[in-house]
Amino acid sequence: MTSPFRLDGKTVLISGAGGGIGQSLVKAFRDAGAQVIGADRKAAMLEGLDITGQVLFDQADPKATRHAITQYLQLHGTPDAVVSNAGFTRAEHLGQVDDDVWASELAINLNGAYAMTDPIVAAMADRGYGSLVFISSVNALGHYGNPAYSAAKAGLIAYAKAIAVERGGEGVRANVICPGSVRTPAWDHRLAADPTLLDNVLPHYPLGRMVLPMEVANAAVFYSSDAASGITGTVLPVDAGLTAGNLRFVDDVLRGK
Numbered sequence: 001m002t003s004p005f006r007l008d009g010k011t012v013l014i015s016g017a018g019g020g021i022g023q024s025l026v027k028a029f030r031d032a033g034a035q036v037i038g039a040d041r042k043a044a045m046l047e048g049l050d051i052t053g054q055v056l057f058d059q060a061d062p063k064a065t066r067h068a069i070t071q072y073l074q075l076h077g078t079p080d081a082v083v084s085n086a087g088f089t090r091a092e093h094l095g096q097v098d099d100d101v102w103a104s105e106l107a108i109n110l111n112g113a114y115a116m117t118d119p120i121v122a123a124m125a126d127r128g129y130g131s132l133v134f135i136s137s138v139n140a141l142g143h144y145g146n147p148a149y150s151a152a153k154a155g156l157i158a159y160a161k162a163i164a165v166e167r168g169g170e171g172v173r174a175n176v177i178c179p180g181s182v183r184t185p186a187w188d189h190r191l192a193a194d195p196t197l198l199d200n201v202l203p204h205y206p207l208g209r210m211v212l213p214m215e216v217a218n219a220a221v222f223y224s225s226d227a228a229s230g231i232t233g234t235v236l237p238v239d240a241g242l243t244a245g246n247l248r249f250v251d252d253v254l255r256g257k
C-alpha cells in the first residue's frame with residue numbers, strides 16, 4: 001500500500017523555486033515522488049534544478065503574473081498542488097517604510113501571490129481537488145520587524161482561509177507555513193552589513209538554532225500530501241519555537257543568565 005505521505009504521480013508548482021527555501025522545496029517534493037514545475041523571475045534562477053517544467057514572471061507585476069500562469073495552465077493543465085513561496089523584503093523597520101516601499105512589498109508578497117494562485121484555485125475548483133501551501137512568516141503572527149512585508153504575510157493567512165472556507169466544498173485545501181529565521185540568500189544583505197549578526201539571532205530561538213530550509217520544505221510536503229487530507233485553513237509555525245514564548249525574557253529576567 002502506498003504511504004499517504006508520498007506524492008507519486010502528482011505535480012506541484014513551486015514559486016521562488018530558485019531561492020534558498022525553494023531549492024529545498026524542489027528536492028523534498030522530488031524525494032516524495034512528485035513532478036515539479038519551477039517558477040521564478042528568470043530562467044537562470046532555475047538552472048540545475050530537478051524540474052520538469054518552468055514558468056517565469058515578476059511577481060511584483062500582478063497582470064504579468066496572472067498572464068504567465070493562465071498561459072501555463074492552458075498549455076500544461078492544472079497542477080495537483082502549489083507552494084506559493086516567492087517573497088522579498090528590504091524595509092527592516094517603520095523608519096524605512098514609506099508609501100512606495102509599502103506598496104512594493106505588498107505587491108510582491110501579497111498581490112502577486114494572489115495573482116499567481118487565483119487562476120489555479122479556479123481551475124482546481126473546476127476539477128474538484130487541489131492543495132495550496134503559502135509560505136508566510138512568523139512576522140505574520142507577531143511583530144519581528146519588516147512592517148510592510150509582515151502586513152503582506154498576514155494577508156496571506158486571510159487569503160488562505162478564504163480559499164479554505166469558500167473552495168473547500170470543491171475539494172481545494174489551503175494552508176500556511178510560518179517559518180522563523182532561515183539562513184538563505186534572503187539574509188545575505190544583512191550579513192554583508194554585519195557578519196556576526198547570526199550570533200544575535202540564536203538567543204531568541206528555543207531550539208538554539210535557526211530553522212533549516214528542508215524543515216520548511218518537509219512541512220510543505222506533508223500539507224500537500226493525502227496525509228493532510230483533512231487539514232485546511234491552518235497555520236503552522238516552523239520556527240524552532242520562536243512564537244511559543246519569549247526565551248530572552250525567561251533567560252534575562254527570570255533565570256538571570
Ligand SMILES: NC(=O)c1ccc[n+]([C@@H]2O[C@H](COP(=O)([O-])OP(=O)(O)OC[C@H]3O[C@@H](n4cnc5c(N)ncnc54)[C@H](O)[C@@H]3O)[C@@H](O)[C@H]2O)c1
Nearest residue numbers: 016018019020021058059060085086087137181182184186
Ligand atoms: N529566510 C527566512 O528567514 C524566511 C523566514 C520566514 C519566511 N521566509 C519566506 O520564505 C520564502 C522563501 O524565502 P527564502 O529565504 O528562500 O529567500 P530567497 O531570497 O532565497 O528566495 C526568494 C525567492 O523568491 C523569488 N522572488 C523574489 N521576488 C520575486 C519576484 N518579484 N517575482 C518572482 N519571484 C521572486 C526569488 O527569485 C527567489 O527564488 C519567502 O516567501 C520568504 O518571505 C523566509
